[in-house]
Amino acid sequence: MPYIRKKFIEILEKAIEDGKKMTREEKLFTYDGVVYPTTLCSSQLFKALESFEARSDDVILAAYCKTGTNWVGQIVTDLVITSAKKHEPHKLNEELLLAEFPFLEIGDLEKYKRMKTYPSRRVIFTHLRADKLPKSVFKNKAKILLLVRNPKDVAASFFHFSNTFAAYPPYETFGPFFEALMKGEVPWGSYIDFLCVWNKYIDEENVMLITYEELKENTALGAKKIAKFFELNLSEEDIQGVAERSTFKTMKDHSKKTHGEFGDVLFRKGTVSDWKTLFSQENNQEMDMAFKERLAGTKVGEMIKYDIYCKA
Template sequence: MSYFNKKFMELSEKAAKDAEKIPREQKLFTYDGVTYPTTLCSSEVFKALESFEARSDDIILAGYCKSGSFWIGQIVTDLVITSAKKHEPHKLNEELMMAEFPYLEIGDPEKYQRMKSHRSRRVLFTHLRADKLPKSVFKNKAKILLLVRNPKDVAASFFHFTKTYAAYPSHDTFGTFFEAFIKGEMPFGSYIDYHCVWNKYIDEENVMPITYEEMIENTALGVEKMAKFFELNLSEEDIQGVAERSTYKAMKDNAKKTYGEFGDSVFHEGGVSDWKTLFTQENNQEMDMVFKECLAGTKVGEMIKYDVYCKA
């Protein structure tokens, strides 16, 4: 298990154990209008995050919960390390690069001071909406890969995840979960609000959107697009190597080795249209209506290809 994953496991397991000691209704708290998991995030960290100074060569993977961030995050990290080994091996310190919990909004308030000593390129993940990120991210034009996944598969994956990860409130039935999902009463807030906000930033020069579905259909092409966007100057052989190591199946098969018992939660089915085993006709109708009212016709909405992936 790499240093990065040990750090990830330590904090994730602590958050789950701490959450077991508090009532279900206290597992979420609200900060600046958005709900967050109590044992993973804090108002002190969010206040400290405001002063975080992003760099122009920072790479940030932004995605709503259960959109495939673990999978795509490993691809991004592999690309950056492969490039550094090839072009600037003297600057590469993998242990330091992976020393912090990868999510920008999770850790302790002193985390951002420690990160000042980290060499470029820093690889960061976030579940935050664009308007909740530190102002320096857009001011300094850090590279942002925006990961988008269709809402029905996100809901299905999220439901399974909450049943296995104690830091998030669980639901006895998909029906009660779906009600909370539609209302946005979720860790890191509403799926709909998240994408409506990010839609306003999708044309920024430092933002490249990519969908979970296109990555499933052609991982190698997605990896190539990422490498080009990040300006990593990798050969076709380098890119193919990352792609072969990064298929969803390959990562799922290695999940327990990489993440321990947490691996089964991180990588569930991982397919497209898994939602069909959970959604009732009423769930479908409600999601169809909400999507049509809020996201249909937007650039993010068009990327999701709702009629292809979300029609019963």
């Protein structure tokens, strides 16, 4: 079944309306060295976030913008709810589980006080780099599923997203957007930086990496790995049900109901190698060089399978 997040729709629709009234410069601000969207985040919220107390049984999905967060977030949420209904129905409060905007760094200043009162397991998404998360996340060993996607498809998806989501600065052509992305001058900063920072945490026992591409290839197998990591005791039938409810077509068909008008923006293509329609030879060379210099030979770099998904 599709999970309807009313707070998600409410906050994003407001961000879209606010964004329409802003200049492109007003849409972004920098906090602690990273660029963020003004309509969704604030320095006051980041300061309040420092007091957030993570739990060891929190279910956290960490992913850069346009790596498939909403799709994989649906899978993770469905796995948690399916497991709770099966094993601990008395502990499940579906309304509270979906009450907040799912991203940790987006919401009002009272959000973290409310979250203290919510029962476990809490399902949390974040676009933040590991070094920008509250210290309690690693101190209390909350489990983190790190989702990554090949950087060229991220760039292509992010470009289209920026031109349809009024809260982000638009770009007439791909070239200027690509330049801004590589410099970290887009919302959530540089994707290469995001990957490099998370690579330092990849060996932590509470972190598991999964790729967008492997989930696209075999969603059921990926969902099974996720369930095992979060210690969700589910049958093969349960897993298959989650995979079937989480296909791109199913989520796109339900997107107006689950995500309001924002659904059309979120669920565009959901494909692999869409970057080939946008990248110039110069773009390819710059991304190839950046990846080689900063991520080649790293665990995160190997998992991305750059030579398979990013070669022109």
